[in-house]
Amino acid sequence: MSDAGKAPVPDPAPDLLAATPATAYFWGRVAGDGDLEPDCVTVRAGDEQAADALAAVAGADRADHTVAARESAHDASVVRYEDEYELRVFGAPAERAGAAFGLPVDGEPGGYRLDALVVHRAPLVRGLLEACGTVCFRESANAVGVSFVHDDERLLESVRTLLGGAGPDVPTDDLAETSAGGYWFGLAEDADTAAFAEWVYAGSDESGLYSEGRRRKLGRSVERATGETVGAVLP
Secondary structure: OOHHHOOOOOOOOOOOOOOOHHHHHHHHHHHHHEEEEOOEEEEEEOOHHHHHHHHHHHOOOOOEEEEEEEEOOOOOOOEEEEEEEEEEEEOOHHHHHHHHHOOOOOOOOOOOOOHHHHHHHHHHHHHHHHHHEEEEEEOOOOEEEEEEEEOOHHHHHHHHHHHHOOOOOOOEOOOEEOOOOOEEEEEOOOOOHHHHHHHHOOOHHHHOOOOHHHHHHHHHHHHHHHOOOOOOOOO
């Protein structure tokens, strides 16, 4: 992305545990694809835009960039090689987040008490979607597939609850097991994916809190399936 086309960089959060759109997005990404130790938060992103946004919110240095082998969320026999940016934030936020938001620390079970961030539900769901969600265009059905996949079914139940209170009606299917040993659920067949895309990415162009690749993929998929151009996704 050229400098002229770069999204704005979010301001650092004075307190990572205060409820703001930026912290909601940050902790959604951590919950979906991150780890907590008593003195360190690790969060991952698949593109430069999201990595820069996360680093800016945390007031941290630029994330490390590698090319990682990633198993398919649904089928462990499928491996893709993708960019991965990993950011580490050291200090008190890790232990405080475990207590405040019920995020698992050191592999212990988490309760996922995300209520404090629900006032910023859309950026929170956006972070979760980009961290542990998948988007595809199902050509056979001329439809958009949106699903969430994770090893911890308690997290996915929390995501389903968040979607149940979303601005547009976002019906979901029940949880199911994946062949890779985790869990997943998708938006229901009658879900309005164009309305969901508009809602979940509203304001992202101004805030810079998004993954460029994921936002574009969702927008293109909706456009192919419905002929609609989603303003919040494809400005």
